[in-house]
Amino acid sequence: MLKALLTTTRVILTAVGLIVVIDCIILMAVGKINFGSVVPFLVGIIFIAHGIFWHAIRQFSSQHLWLNRLWYALWAIFVLWLISFVVFVYALQQQIKNSQQPAPTVAAIIVLGSGTVAGKPTPTLASRLDTAVPLIKSQPDALVITSGGVGFQRTRSEADIMATYLHETHDIQFERVLQEGKSTSTEENLAHSQEIIEAKGLSITRPIAIVTSDFHTIRAASIARHQGYQQPIPVASSTPLSIRYNAWFREYFAFVSGWLLGEY
Structure with a gap:
């Protein structure tokens, strides 16, 4: 069960990362190089890297206590970011309605x-x-x-x-x-x-x-x-x-x- 969940997570991370990276590359190719295109591009790269090299990343980070803590801290930050994004989308929907x-x-x-x-x-x-x-x-x-x-x-x-x-x-x-x-x-x-x-x-x-x-x-x-x-x-x-x-x-x-x- 845990293995299947991990595999699904890796597939989702890779797919989402590829979509985001391709989208940002298209935007930057037409001159829209800004915070709104560069940051998602970097996030997409991180997603792809975790999707493809999940086991290698975990094996390397688990060998060092500070890296292991950093890994968990970064995922906690990501969850907080995801919550903030959901709040933003909700506020945006209300603004659109008004x-x-x-x-x-x-x-x-x-x-x-x-x-x-x-x-x-x-x-x-x-x-x-x-x-x-x-x-x-x-x-x-x-x-x-x-x-x-x-x-x-x-x-x-x-x-x-x-x-x-x-x-x-x-x-x-x-x-x-x-x-x-x-x-x-x-x-x-x-x-x-x-x-x-x-x-x-x-x-x-x-x-x-x-x-x-x-x-x-x-x-x-x-x-x-x-x-x-x-x-x-x-x-x-x-x-x-x-x-x-x-x-x-x-x-x-x-x-x-x-x-x-x-x-x-």
């Missing part, structure tokens, strides 16, 4: 960027823009800001591509959309958008909608509050089921990264 409610009257609508390919929004970004459209059309007096800078080896800002998509796909006039084309992160998205809002004579103490992917709502709202937004209202666009849980996993590490960097 962010899918109809938004009240707002002073501004900020749509956060999420990447472009060949001058077009990625599916994730297109989903954010599609989600923003009903709010934009129902609140004609609200400022509309597309937020995203010029990516690596790009010539157009993400904000410009977003505004073009809104115009060509949803008939939102260019004149209606203000473009924030300098940012390269969520923190910069909101900071530069704040400058535009205040330049238009509005205050960030008023209700301001922040349209982003559902998995990103907790971090975006936390950063906004830290920057002085008094009433940030996250508006969630749905994430396809095929990548939803992967996005939640990466967002956990991104949230921790933001906390360590003092973004909230």
Whole structure:
């Protein structure tokens, strides 16, 4: 029984490790080298190593008392991490549920960027823009800001591509959309958008909608509050089921990264 359980554990560790490592390699290959991709990559390597070399690792660690204690301590830390991840996922689900409610009257609508390919929004970004459209059309007096800078080896800002998509796909006039084309992160998205809002004579103490992917709502709202937004209202666009849980996993590490960097 114990042998079968150990074999199952090793298979699970190896499989999960491979999935995480491959996913992180793909992310880093397209330039997303950050805490949210590097740490899971290292965790995946550790999983694979334990899955393949479990007996060798245990045999080596058991020969030294301090190594044996360290081994158990690291697994205890992992269990605590797993608990924190479950708590994060629960909080995220509650935030997603709240962010899918109809938004009240707002002073501004900020749509956060999420990447472009060949001058077009990625599916994730297109989903954010599609989600923003009903709010934009129902609140004609609200400022509309597309937020995203010029990516690596790009010539157009993400904000410009977003505004073009809104115009060509949803008939939102260019004149209606203000473009924030300098940012390269969520923190910069909101900071530069704040400058535009205040330049238009509005205050960030008023209700301001922040349209982003559902998995990103907790971090975006936390950063906004830290920057002085008094009433940030996250508006969630749905994430396809095929990548939803992967996005939640990466967002956990991104949230921790933001906390360590003092973004909230």
